[in-house]
Amino acid sequence: MAGKFVISKRSNGDFQFNLKAGNGQVILASQGYADKAGAKNGIESVRKNSADDGKFERKTSSNGKPFFNLLAGNGQVIGSSEMYESEASRENGIESVKKNAPDATVTDETA
Numbered sequence: 798m799a800g801k802f803v804i805s806k807r808s809n810g811d812f813q814f815n816l817k818a819g820n821g822q823v824i825l826a827s828q829g830y831a832d833k834a835g836a837k838n839g840i841e842s843v844r845k846n847s848a849d850d851g852k853f854e855r856k857t858s859s860n861g862k863p864f865f866n867l868l869a870g871n872g873q874v875i876g877s878s879e880m881y882e883s884e885a886s887r888e889n890g891i892e893s894v895k896k897n898a899p900d901a902t903v904t905d906e907t908a
Contacts, residue, residue, distance in 0.1 A: 800824075800897025802840045804833065804905045812836040812907065816843060816876065816898060824893045825867060825876040833907065840903060842869050843876060847898040853891050855884075863887040867894065 804814045811829030814836050818824050825843065830836040846852040846869055854866040854874075862880035865887055869875050878894075881887040 800893075800901040802843075802901050802903045804836050804840075804903065804907055806907050814840055814876075816894060816901060818893050818897055823879065824890055824897065825878060827876045828874065833905075837903075839875055843867060843894075843898050844901075846870065846875065847894050850891075850895075853894075855887065855891075865891055 800816060800818050802814050802816055804812060807813055807829055809829070811831065812833050812835065813829055814827045815823045816825040827836065827839050830839060846867060852868045854868055855863070856865060857863055858880055860880075862882070863884045863886070864880050865878045866874045867876050878887070878890050881890060
């Protein structure tokens, strides 16, 4: 099953999207957007930038857990991963975004 982007609304009214793998697991969560158009632009940015390994910023949280950010061309964070137990798991997450993002469908839960 292919991945999908899911657009939803936060409790504060902001829009966000999650990229889910075929198994339904969230592999990338977006920042908040003031409007739906911003979220849709963010999705297109993920599609475009996920092909470039250099756009994945590999980080470690303050509690030692590996995670990653996907950066846009201007260096802004488009989305972030969950916290992983190992660097190998983080790399699997990055590969999953690369594989799923280009052809993922979009589901709008705010419509």
